[in-house]
Amino acid sequence: MGNISKTNQNQNSCSNVAFDCDHMWSMAQQFAYARLCDKKDGNKLVLSKIYNTRAKRIAATYARFYLEMEVGGNPKFKGRYYWMALGAFASKTVACSLNDPRVAAIKTVTEGLGKGNFWLFMDVAGWHWYWSNHKSSFDTCKKLRSANKCVPEVKAVLDKMPWATEALPKIKHFETNPNIKKGMDWVDKFEKTTNKDLRPSIQFEHLMAIANHEQGNVLQPLIYDDSDFSKWVERQRWPVVKKFSPTLNVVFSHSCDTNDPRLESIAPDDTVLENLKSRMKWITDAAGVFHGLMQGTTFKSDIAYMEQELRTIASWVNHKDLLE
Secondary structure, three states: OOOOOOOOOOOOOOOOOOOOHHHHHHHHHHHHHHHOEEEEOOOEEEEOOOHHHHHHHHHHHHHHHHOOOOOOOOHHHOOOOHHHHHHHHHHHHHHHHHHOHHHHOOHHHHHHHHHHHHHHHHHHHHHHHHHHHHHHHHHHHHHHOOHHHOOHHHHHHHHOOOOHHHHHHHOHHHOOOHHHHHHHHHHHHHHHOOOHHHHHHHHHHHHHHHHHHHHHHHHHHHHHOOHHHHHHHHHOOOHHHHOOOOOOEEEOOOOOOOOOHHHEEEOOOOOOOOOHHHHHHHHHHHHHHHHHHHHOOOOOHHHHHHHHHHHHHHHHHHOOOOOO
16 A cells, blocks of 8 residues: 555565455545645644535446546446446535535534434445456455444544444444345446446446445445434424425535426425435436436436536545534
């Protein structure tokens, strides 16, 4: 990883150093953590305290994964990490929500959004980083991922992260599950197919598998099953409160708003956000809108538009909030 250390006592000689799965997953966690940190007092990494800053850097990292701009990226496989493109717009939406005074006024909601976005990133970025950089050992190591098995130095940092005591048990310490396995299997199929006509359907399958992981294995137990958070979400559906609440939507732009209804997916009025099945119904619809734009189903120019928006979001990788 760019560091040089002495491995034996013989000058000008080399020794092989083997890293086990625990070390590899520890490096994946270091990557995710460092992305949300600033360097202070030399090389000391300090986690950004501003939730909006984190959300923008997370969005940027997702966009960079999709665009194959991250370390280990391979331009010939651009498109394999399809969920990452949708995730970039989703994390951008979280950043927008956190800046909305109507949301910022409710601490329980801002804490929930900040917590969910942070720990989802810690989970999902690791899987994709590992695949990009060490695919040959992924199948061997995927079943061994656990925050509890990271090397002591990394585990100590993980244990001190925001909400760690609560979050890690709820998301099962990053351990594998059928959804994430299915999602990465689709990445493998994308890489291996030589028929470009098959790639869009493979991409959508990957997207939905990771979305099911995101929503069912991470966000549902972590924030939506929290009684305080779900209570506030429910209140936003009350007729009087709903008039003054932000629109529940995803805008496929680097901006928070759009005047083009084609670039927006608005949750149906009957969406019960804290209910996984109801939420996934809307997310599936939103994924369909996203897929149509990414594939240029209506207008071929949409492809170039979406690419440019993702590149703009990718440029936020070192974003610093003025409040920091």
